Amino acid sequence: MQPVFEFTVTPDSWSAIFGITDFELTIPKSSVGSLLGIFLPSSGVALKGKLLFRVDSDGFHFDGGVGLVAKWPDAVRLPGIVIHSLATSVAVSGSDFRIAAAGTVAVSLGPVAVTIEGFGISTASSRSSSLCRCSSRRPSRSFSVSR
Numbered sequence: 001m002q003p004v005f006e007f008t009v010t011p012d013s014w015s016a017i018f019g020i021t022d023f024e025l026t027i028p029k030s031s032v033g034s035l036l037g038i039f040l041p042s043s044g045v046a047l048k049g050k051l052l053f054r055v056d057s058d059g060f061h062f063d064g065g066v067g068l069v070a071k072w073p074d075a076v077r078l079p080g081i082v083i084h085s086l087a088t089s090v091a092v093s094g095s096d097f098r099i100a101a102a103g104t105v106a107v108s109l110g111p112v113a114v115t116i117e118g119f120g121i122s123t124a125s126s127r128s129s130s131l132c133r134c135s136s137r138r139p140s141r142s143f144s145v146s147r
Contacts, residue, residue, distance in 0.1 A: 004052065019052035019064070041072045065093025072103075082106045085117075098124045 001024075006017045028044040029037045049066035068090045075084035086103035102120025106113065 013057055015054060015056035017052060017054045019050070021050050021052065022048075023050070024048045041070050041074075043071060043073065045070045063094075065091060065096075067091030067093075067098075080108050082108075095126050096124060097126070098122060 002021045004017060004019055004021055006015075008015050025047040026044050027047060029040045029042055031044075032040060046069045047066065048069055049064060051064040051066075052062070054061040054063065070088050072086040072088070075082055076086070083103050083105050086101065088101045089099070091098045091100075100120060100122035102118055104115065104117045105119050106115045108114075
């Protein structure tokens with residue numbers, strides 16, 4: 001946690017900012033009960049965000065956002081495909097809402113094996129509009145082909 005407290009005074013204006021810029025709270029699997037615990041990874045879920053308040057001559061303002069992040073230790077195995085190191089996240093910031101999932105995908109077809117690390121999808125929408133977009137992310141780390 002990084003607490004913030006700033007007070008600024010100029011001849012024309014004044015402002016005060018207080019809050020926390022980065023915080024993380026881990027919710028263990030055991031704390032949600034046996035029914036909800038079925039759907040959570042063994043490491044639990046991390047709640048990450050920031051919370052800042054600003055007071056100035058224009059009034060009281062809020063800035064911040066919060067999101068849930070889960071890292072799944074297990075692998076999904078299908079014939080010829082293995083997906084592991086999966087991470088999912090849900091975040092809300094202002095009027096934006098985002099859901100993302102990324103992981104490592106390994107495909108084996110006979111003598112050829114392809115591995116893509118950091119492959120994923122994300123969906124973002126804004127509460128101020130009905131626009132929703134879905135896109136695939138570029139691999140963030142590496143791409144390899146072996147024979």
